[in-house]
Amino acid sequence: MRIIRNRKIVEDGWIHVADDAEVPADGDVIVSWKRWRESREALLARSGSGSARLGVRLPNTLDPHEVQADLPHFALIAVEFPKYRDGRGLSIARMVRREGFRGELRAVGNVLRDQLFYMERCGFDAFEVDKSKSIENALEAFSELSVTYQDAIQPRSVPRQHRWRRS
Amino acid sequence: MYRYDEYDRTLVRERAAQLRGQIARRVSGELTEDEFKPLRLQNGLYLQLHAYMLRIAIPYGMLASTQLRKLAHIARTYDRGYGHFTTRQNIQFNWPELEDVPNILDELADVEMHAIQTSGNCIRNITTDHLAGVARDELEDPRPFCEITRQWSTFHPEFAFLPRKFKIAFTAGREVDRAAMLYHDIGVRIVENAAGERGFSIYAGGGMGRTPVIAKEIREFVPREHLLSYMEAILRVYNRLGRRDNIFKARIKILVNETGIERFREMVEAEWQETRESTLRLAEGEIQEMAKFFAPPSYESLSPSDALLAELRRSPNADFARWARNNVVLHKQPGYSVAMLSLKASDTPPGDLSDSQMDAVADLADRYSFGELRVTHTQNLVLADVKTTELEKLWHELRALDLATANVGRLTDQICCPGLDFCNLANARSIPIAEEIRHRFDDLDYLDDLGDVSLKISGCINACGHHHVGNIGILGIDKRGIEHYQLLVGGSSGYDASIGKILGHAFPREEIVGAVEKVLKLYVRLRESEDEPFLDTFRRVGEKPFRDTLYSNELYADHPQS
Structure with missing residues (x-):
């Protein structure tokens, strides 16, 4: 599957593992938050080898504080957007980044071009663009606005400065 | 007032280009109507009964003459020769063609204007006291804080897709709230604490709509430097926990009511511990820099008048x-x-x-x-x-120019929504009611004798005409396919906020203005002196006499079902 990572279209190596499917022995996998809670030890033992990284997929109803202690275990966090116009995932991203998460933060679900600009500024660096849309066109979202008014999480080409903080 | 530099100009120009692209993608089918809708709404573009409606932001109501001339030009060129000023101190045009909208935005950008976030589930135009900077009872000019808040909220990446729209108002009057602050999602009042320090009392969870709620104080004193960090904490709690399952229960007022103000406050305060030392902290120098934009004009030194x-x-x-x-x-x-x-x-x-x-x-x-x-x-x-x-x-x-009608604050200084003549949400017309009231009460001596009475008319329960907070409110409803009007009495949008009460059944179209007249006649009879305003009389005597006068026996006889 092709995704956007750091503003580039790349072939994605991560595997989304459904809750009722077996976790493969090798490869980078993304499991649900529920599965992580249920199979924590097994998943940790698996990813301990180093060649099989672990990612977790968070529902947007989750209180990010619940994830805080587990953050060091994840190389990737995916946040679900059940509807493109549901902005809960944006707050989750900011809070996860605030807690110091440095791995890949990926928007999954109904991810559309016109939300990417906001998502990136909240800390997302990877996007599974909705399959019904052109991923090439979606890349344009990052260059439509070259200036912003408020500081945000993700470093961008524009100065990281609040508009009202002029020198 | 605030003036753009190259940075601000770039933002509004790029935004206009972005919407131009979005419209093109809608026309080509790349975007579905469902996907396009929030995008156009965040640019103030509604689909109304007959046409698109474009709402243009007038930040906290401040307008330069060059901007008003541009609005005149837009009215003439792209619309039907008029514009409509709204209760968020904005202006809207009711008849633009979709393909003209990007051109209108380009023209607006020429005069430092835009339509950003005048609609949609995001932070809307910041409003304030129309006497900011000139009012005698003002503690401090709120406009620098309004502008800082405008900038913070413009394309705020985290709060672009809230559960519902979000309105913020500032007030600084010591005596009078002229901004209906307590009916906002966040109301900010500039105050001074016991130590003589300036800061803000912050209220949350107010609103009108179908469930009118007076905002509750969430923090009595927030120091100046923490204005944005405190608001961001409120917004973050709301964005995560506000209801998204039912559009009618999605405003922050419902969250605050369902959670309870104590619990809500706890959550906000906990989040604030995380945000208060962030880069959102305002330095006094930043506030002062912004205040320069709102420095008094070069007044001549004149004697008191x-x-x-x-x-x-x-x-x-x-x-x-x-x-x-x-x-x-x-x-x-x-x-x-x-x-x-x-x-x-x-x-x-x-x-x-x-x-x-x-x-x-x-x-x-x-x-x-x-x-x-x-x-x-x-x-x-x-x-x-x-x-x-x-x-x-x-x-x-x-x-x-027909602009000297001496009725400000009087009964005929009505707030009125566009109603069924324009709006696809409305159940009834409101403009014709306003017109009839203006004709029925055209005796200026009588209006002056009545003193300050606010009358507010909405054509449906969404309450764009603020009917809940009028001393007298009129609400249009659809009763078995026929326009009817409910009468509310006793509302106030000031610091002494109260929600008007419905005293009985709704009136048919031809009876509603007569009902208003009855209420006014009763007030004149009951007031203790000519100086006792309508609202004071109503609060003193209570609703019973008003109910009795409205729903006297012959009316009950006419409407036995009610």
């Missing part, structure tokens, strides 16, 4: 004297006065202004008031800095 104004209010020219009494407000600068232009004058809907009137008012602003004007949330205009000695000359010019 209170005595002169008092004299003008007794002028032998009775029409002018009345205007000076009702439409002129005392100014804090010696020698100056505030002139209110009533947009509730001729047979046009409340808040409407024609293109030629716009041009003329822009000229008046240049000649009398330092080239600036304001829009009030009651849908009037203000020339805030007029020399008291020039009031009479100004009045003559306003009269020629």
